[in-house]
Amino acid sequence: MTTTAESVDSFHRGKFHLIQPLGQGHRSGMDAMLLAALVSCERPCRVADLGAGAGAAGMAVASRLAEAEVLLVERSAIMADFARRSLALPENARFASRVAVLEADVSLNGKARAAVGLPDDAFDHVIMNPPFNDAADRRTPDSLKAEAHAMSDDLFETWIKTAGAIMKPGGQLSLIARPESIAEIIAACGRRFGGIEITPLLPRAGENAVRILVTAIKQSRKRLVLRAPLIMHAEGTHRFSPEIDDLNNGREAYRRR
Numbered sequence: 419m420t421t422t423a424e425s426v427d428s429f430h431r432g433k434f435h436l437i438q439p440l441g442q443g444h445r446s447g448m449d450a451m452l453l454a455a456l457v458s459c460e461r462p463c464r465v466a467d468l469g470a471g472a473g474a475a476g477m478a479v480a481s482r483l484a485e486a487e488v489l490l491v492e493r494s495a496i497m498a499d500f501a502r503r504s505l506a507l508p509e510n511a512r513f514a515s516r517v518a519v520l521e522a523d524v525s526l527n528g529k530a531r532a533a534v535g536l537p538d539d540a541f542d543h544v545i546m547n548p549p550f551n552d553a554a555d556r557r558t559p560d561s562l563k564a565e566a567h568a569m570s571d572d573l574f575e576t577w578i579k580t581a582g583a584i585m586k587p588g589g590q591l592s593l594i595a596r597p598e599s600i601a602e603i604i605a606a607c608g609r610r611f612g613g614i615e616i617t618p619l620l621p622r623a624g625e626n627a628v629r630i631l632v633t634a635i636k637q638s639r640k641r642l643v644l645r646a647p648l649i650m651h652a653e654g655t656h657r658f659s660p661e662i663d664d665l666n667n668g669r670e671a672y673r674r675r
Contacts, residue, residue: 424500426507429474430668434481435509437500438472446474449594449629451666452619453547454478456592456633458671459486463542466491466584468524468577473501473517475545480513482668487516491536493523525576536584544581545592548573574599574606582610582636590674591634597627604642612638615674618647633674643675 423440429451438445453475457465462485467476470490480488492498498521505514522534532538574595581591591611595603600616607614611634618627627647650662657663664670 428509429478430481432509433668434477434513435504435507436472436474436477437504437507438474439496439500446472448666449547450474451478451668452629452631452662452672453545453592453594454482454668455665455670455672456594456631457483457486457543457545457590458673459483459542461485463487464540465489465543465545466536466541466581468544468546468581469493469548470501470519471497471547473504473519475547477501477504477510477513477517478668479543479545480517481510482671484513488518489535489541490517490519491522491524492519493521495521524580526580531580531583536580538583539586541585542589543592544585544589546577546581547594548577574602578603578606578610585636587637589636591632591636593632594629595632597630600630603632607634611636613640613674614642615645616642617645617672619650620647621650622653623649631672645675648672 424437425440426435426437428435436446457479465476465479465486465488467473467488468491470476470492473490476488476490479486490501492501498519501519504510505517520535522536526534578591585591597618604614613635615633617631619629619631620627648662649659651657652659658666665672
Protein backbone atom coordinates (compact mmCIF):
# COMPACT_ATOMS: atom_id res chain seq x y z
CA MET A 419 0.00 0.00 0.00
CA THR A 420 1.23 3.49 -0.79
CA THR A 421 1.38 6.25 1.83
CA THR A 422 1.39 8.97 -0.83
CA ALA A 423 -1.34 11.61 -0.39
CA GLU A 424 -4.09 11.02 -2.91
CA SER A 425 -7.41 12.11 -4.35
CA VAL A 426 -10.26 10.33 -6.11
CA ASP A 427 -11.17 12.15 -9.32
CA SER A 428 -14.04 11.59 -11.74
CA PHE A 429 -13.67 11.49 -15.53
CA HIS A 430 -16.11 11.33 -18.43
CA ARG A 431 -18.64 13.23 -16.33
CA GLY A 432 -18.53 10.66 -13.53
CA LYS A 433 -18.52 7.52 -15.67
CA PHE A 434 -15.27 6.36 -14.10
CA HIS A 435 -13.06 7.36 -11.18
CA LEU A 436 -9.31 7.43 -10.68
CA ILE A 437 -7.19 7.43 -7.53
CA GLN A 438 -4.23 9.75 -8.14
CA PRO A 439 -1.30 11.11 -6.14
CA LEU A 440 -2.06 14.48 -4.57
CA GLY A 441 0.66 17.11 -4.29
CA GLN A 442 3.27 15.01 -6.06
CA GLY A 443 3.66 12.85 -9.12
CA HIS A 444 1.86 13.21 -12.43
CA ARG A 445 -1.88 13.90 -12.33
CA SER A 446 -3.83 12.87 -15.39
CA GLY A 447 -6.15 15.25 -17.17
CA MET A 448 -7.12 16.25 -20.68
CA ASP A 449 -3.98 14.81 -22.32
CA ALA A 450 -4.97 11.33 -21.18
CA MET A 451 -8.59 11.78 -22.27
CA LEU A 452 -7.62 13.00 -25.75
CA LEU A 453 -5.20 10.10 -26.08
CA ALA A 454 -8.00 7.67 -25.21
CA ALA A 455 -10.24 9.33 -27.79
CA LEU A 456 -7.84 8.28 -30.55
CA VAL A 457 -8.92 4.65 -30.13
CA SER A 458 -11.89 3.82 -32.34
CA CYS A 459 -12.93 0.17 -32.52
CA GLU A 460 -16.29 -1.30 -33.52
CA ARG A 461 -15.43 -4.87 -32.50
CA PRO A 462 -13.61 -6.63 -29.65
CA CYS A 463 -10.05 -5.34 -29.43
CA ARG A 464 -6.98 -5.52 -27.22
CA VAL A 465 -5.34 -2.26 -26.17
CA ALA A 466 -1.99 -1.71 -24.45
CA ASP A 467 -1.42 1.58 -22.60
CA LEU A 468 2.36 2.02 -22.33
CA GLY A 469 3.59 4.11 -19.40
CA ALA A 470 0.04 4.10 -18.09
CA GLY A 471 0.70 5.85 -14.77
CA ALA A 472 -2.45 5.60 -12.65
CA GLY A 473 -4.30 4.28 -15.70
CA ALA A 474 -6.43 7.23 -16.82
CA ALA A 475 -6.12 6.81 -20.59
CA GLY A 476 -6.51 3.04 -20.62
CA MET A 477 -9.50 3.17 -18.27
CA ALA A 478 -11.06 5.87 -20.44
CA VAL A 479 -10.82 3.51 -23.42
CA ALA A 480 -12.39 0.65 -21.44
CA SER A 481 -15.12 2.96 -20.13
CA ARG A 482 -16.11 4.12 -23.62
CA LEU A 483 -15.66 0.88 -25.56
CA ALA A 484 -17.61 -2.01 -24.07
CA GLU A 485 -15.65 -4.68 -25.98
CA ALA A 486 -12.14 -3.37 -25.37
CA GLU A 487 -9.69 -5.32 -23.20
CA VAL A 488 -6.95 -3.05 -21.85
CA LEU A 489 -3.51 -3.74 -20.40
CA LEU A 490 -2.02 -0.91 -18.32
CA VAL A 491 1.77 -1.15 -18.54
CA GLU A 492 3.60 0.85 -15.85
CA ARG A 493 7.10 0.37 -14.40
CA SER A 494 6.49 2.37 -11.19
CA ALA A 495 5.16 0.11 -8.44
CA ILE A 496 3.57 3.11 -6.73
CA MET A 497 1.66 4.22 -9.83
CA ALA A 498 0.67 0.64 -10.67
CA ASP A 499 -0.79 0.39 -7.16
CA PHE A 500 -2.90 3.49 -7.81
CA ALA A 501 -4.21 1.83 -10.98
CA ARG A 502 -5.08 -1.43 -9.20
CA ARG A 503 -6.90 0.36 -6.42
CA SER A 504 -8.79 2.49 -8.95
CA LEU A 505 -9.99 -0.67 -10.67
CA ALA A 506 -11.32 -1.89 -7.33
CA LEU A 507 -13.57 1.17 -6.93
CA PRO A 508 -17.28 0.34 -7.24
CA GLU A 509 -17.67 3.17 -9.77
CA ASN A 510 -15.40 1.22 -12.15
CA ALA A 511 -17.00 -2.20 -11.71
CA ARG A 512 -18.62 -2.24 -15.17
CA PHE A 513 -15.24 -2.41 -16.93
CA ALA A 514 -12.75 -3.53 -14.24
CA SER A 515 -12.80 -7.16 -15.38
CA ARG A 516 -11.58 -6.05 -18.82
CA VAL A 517 -8.56 -4.10 -17.51
CA ALA A 518 -5.32 -5.54 -16.13
CA VAL A 519 -2.19 -3.91 -14.70
CA LEU A 520 1.32 -5.05 -15.66
CA GLU A 521 4.40 -3.75 -13.88
CA ALA A 522 6.99 -3.72 -16.64
CA ASP A 523 9.59 -1.50 -18.29
CA VAL A 524 8.54 -0.42 -21.78
CA SER A 525 12.19 -0.51 -22.90
CA LEU A 526 12.57 -4.30 -22.49
CA ASN A 527 13.48 -6.16 -25.67
CA GLY A 528 12.68 -9.51 -27.26
CA LYS A 529 12.44 -12.49 -24.94
CA ALA A 530 12.72 -10.31 -21.83
CA ARG A 531 9.72 -8.28 -22.96
CA ALA A 532 7.67 -11.37 -23.78
CA ALA A 533 8.63 -12.97 -20.46
CA VAL A 534 7.07 -10.14 -18.45
CA GLY A 535 3.79 -10.33 -20.36
CA LEU A 536 4.27 -8.29 -23.56
CA PRO A 537 4.36 -10.85 -26.40
CA ASP A 538 4.77 -9.96 -30.06
CA ASP A 539 1.77 -9.32 -32.34
CA ALA A 540 -0.75 -9.34 -29.48
CA PHE A 541 -2.55 -5.96 -29.50
CA ASP A 542 -4.86 -4.15 -31.90
CA HIS A 543 -4.06 -0.73 -30.42
CA VAL A 544 -1.10 0.66 -28.50
CA ILE A 545 -1.48 4.07 -26.87
CA MET A 546 1.16 6.16 -25.12
CA ASN A 547 1.72 9.52 -23.46
CA PRO A 548 5.51 9.37 -23.14
CA PRO A 549 7.55 11.55 -20.76
CA PHE A 550 7.94 14.89 -22.52
CA ASN A 551 10.55 17.02 -20.69
CA ASP A 552 14.26 16.92 -21.46
CA ALA A 553 16.02 15.78 -18.30
CA ALA A 554 18.40 18.76 -18.54
CA ASP A 555 15.44 21.13 -18.26
CA ARG A 556 13.86 19.39 -15.29
CA ARG A 557 14.39 20.62 -11.72
CA THR A 558 12.04 18.96 -9.20
CA PRO A 559 12.51 17.16 -5.87
CA ASP A 560 9.35 15.13 -6.61
CA SER A 561 10.63 11.69 -7.63
CA LEU A 562 7.26 10.55 -8.99
CA LYS A 563 6.88 13.65 -11.15
CA ALA A 564 10.50 13.46 -12.26
CA GLU A 565 10.01 9.89 -13.45
CA ALA A 566 6.77 10.74 -15.22
CA HIS A 567 8.03 13.82 -17.05
CA ALA A 568 11.72 13.23 -17.81
CA MET A 569 12.59 12.34 -21.40
CA SER A 570 15.59 10.06 -21.87
CA ASP A 571 17.67 9.81 -25.02
CA ASP A 572 15.96 7.88 -27.83
CA LEU A 573 12.75 7.64 -25.83
CA PHE A 574 10.44 7.70 -28.83
CA GLU A 575 12.62 5.20 -30.67
CA THR A 576 12.47 2.84 -27.69
CA TRP A 577 8.75 3.16 -26.97
CA ILE A 578 7.64 3.04 -30.61
CA LYS A 579 9.90 0.04 -31.24
CA THR A 580 8.12 -1.77 -28.40
CA ALA A 581 4.72 -0.70 -29.75
CA GLY A 582 5.62 -2.07 -33.17
CA ALA A 583 6.71 -5.39 -31.71
CA ILE A 584 3.66 -6.06 -29.53
CA MET A 585 1.08 -4.84 -32.06
CA LYS A 586 -0.66 -6.95 -34.67
CA PRO A 587 -0.01 -6.10 -38.34
CA GLY A 588 -2.49 -3.40 -39.26
CA GLY A 589 -2.81 -2.28 -35.65
CA GLN A 590 -2.89 1.37 -34.65
CA LEU A 591 -0.35 3.36 -32.68
CA SER A 592 -1.75 6.46 -30.93
CA LEU A 593 0.15 9.03 -28.91
CA ILE A 594 0.03 12.59 -27.63
CA ALA A 595 3.18 14.68 -27.40
CA ARG A 596 4.60 18.17 -27.58
CA PRO A 597 5.04 19.66 -31.07
CA GLU A 598 8.85 19.81 -30.76
CA SER A 599 8.91 15.99 -30.71
CA ILE A 600 7.39 15.64 -34.17
CA ALA A 601 10.67 14.86 -35.99
CA GLU A 602 11.66 12.20 -33.45
CA ILE A 603 8.23 10.56 -33.67
CA ILE A 604 8.29 10.39 -37.47
CA ALA A 605 11.83 9.03 -37.44
CA ALA A 606 10.92 6.39 -34.84
CA CYS A 607 7.94 5.24 -36.88
CA GLY A 608 10.35 4.63 -39.77
CA ARG A 609 9.39 1.49 -41.66
CA ARG A 610 7.45 0.12 -38.71
CA PHE A 611 4.45 2.40 -39.19
CA GLY A 612 2.90 4.31 -42.05
CA GLY A 613 -0.24 6.30 -42.68
CA ILE A 614 0.86 8.75 -40.01
CA GLU A 615 -1.81 11.33 -39.17
CA ILE A 616 -0.80 14.36 -37.12
CA THR A 617 -3.30 16.80 -35.62
CA PRO A 618 -2.07 20.00 -33.93
CA LEU A 619 -3.95 21.00 -30.76
CA LEU A 620 -4.26 24.80 -30.41
CA PRO A 621 -5.41 26.70 -27.31
CA ARG A 622 -7.23 29.17 -29.57
CA ALA A 623 -7.43 29.93 -33.27
CA GLY A 624 -4.26 31.64 -34.47
CA GLU A 625 -2.13 30.44 -31.54
CA ASN A 626 0.71 27.94 -31.70
CA ALA A 627 0.06 24.28 -31.03
CA VAL A 628 0.69 23.02 -27.47
CA ARG A 629 0.24 19.33 -28.28
CA ILE A 630 0.08 17.03 -31.28
CA LEU A 631 -2.14 13.97 -31.62
CA VAL A 632 -0.49 11.23 -33.69
CA THR A 633 -1.83 7.98 -35.08
CA ALA A 634 -0.10 5.48 -37.38
CA ILE A 635 -0.74 1.98 -38.72
CA LYS A 636 1.72 -0.91 -38.44
CA GLN A 637 3.17 -1.89 -41.84
CA SER A 638 1.07 0.69 -43.71
CA ARG A 639 2.70 2.38 -46.71
CA LYS A 640 0.31 5.32 -46.87
CA ARG A 641 1.73 8.83 -46.81
CA LEU A 642 1.75 11.19 -43.86
CA VAL A 643 -1.29 13.45 -43.41
CA LEU A 644 -1.24 16.74 -41.49
CA ARG A 645 -4.81 17.24 -40.37
CA ALA A 646 -6.65 20.45 -39.61
CA PRO A 647 -5.98 21.63 -36.05
CA LEU A 648 -8.27 21.07 -33.12
CA ILE A 649 -9.13 24.28 -31.27
CA MET A 650 -9.54 23.96 -27.50
CA HIS A 651 -11.30 27.28 -26.72
CA ALA A 652 -13.29 29.87 -28.61
CA GLU A 653 -11.98 33.43 -28.55
CA GLY A 654 -12.69 35.18 -25.27
CA THR A 655 -13.72 32.11 -23.27
CA HIS A 656 -12.10 29.34 -21.26
CA ARG A 657 -14.87 26.87 -22.06
CA PHE A 658 -13.90 23.94 -24.23
CA SER A 659 -15.15 23.87 -27.79
CA PRO A 660 -17.97 21.34 -28.36
CA GLU A 661 -15.65 18.95 -30.23
CA ILE A 662 -12.97 19.02 -27.53
CA ASP A 663 -15.60 18.66 -24.82
CA ASP A 664 -17.01 15.55 -26.51
CA LEU A 665 -13.54 14.00 -26.87
CA ASN A 666 -12.54 14.93 -23.34
CA ASN A 667 -15.67 13.38 -21.85
CA GLY A 668 -15.78 10.15 -23.82
CA ARG A 669 -18.78 10.97 -25.96
CA GLU A 670 -16.90 10.74 -29.27
CA ALA A 671 -13.78 9.18 -30.74
CA TYR A 672 -11.32 11.13 -32.88
CA ARG A 673 -11.35 8.83 -35.88
CA ARG A 674 -8.71 8.54 -38.57
CA ARG A 675 -9.49 9.91 -42.01
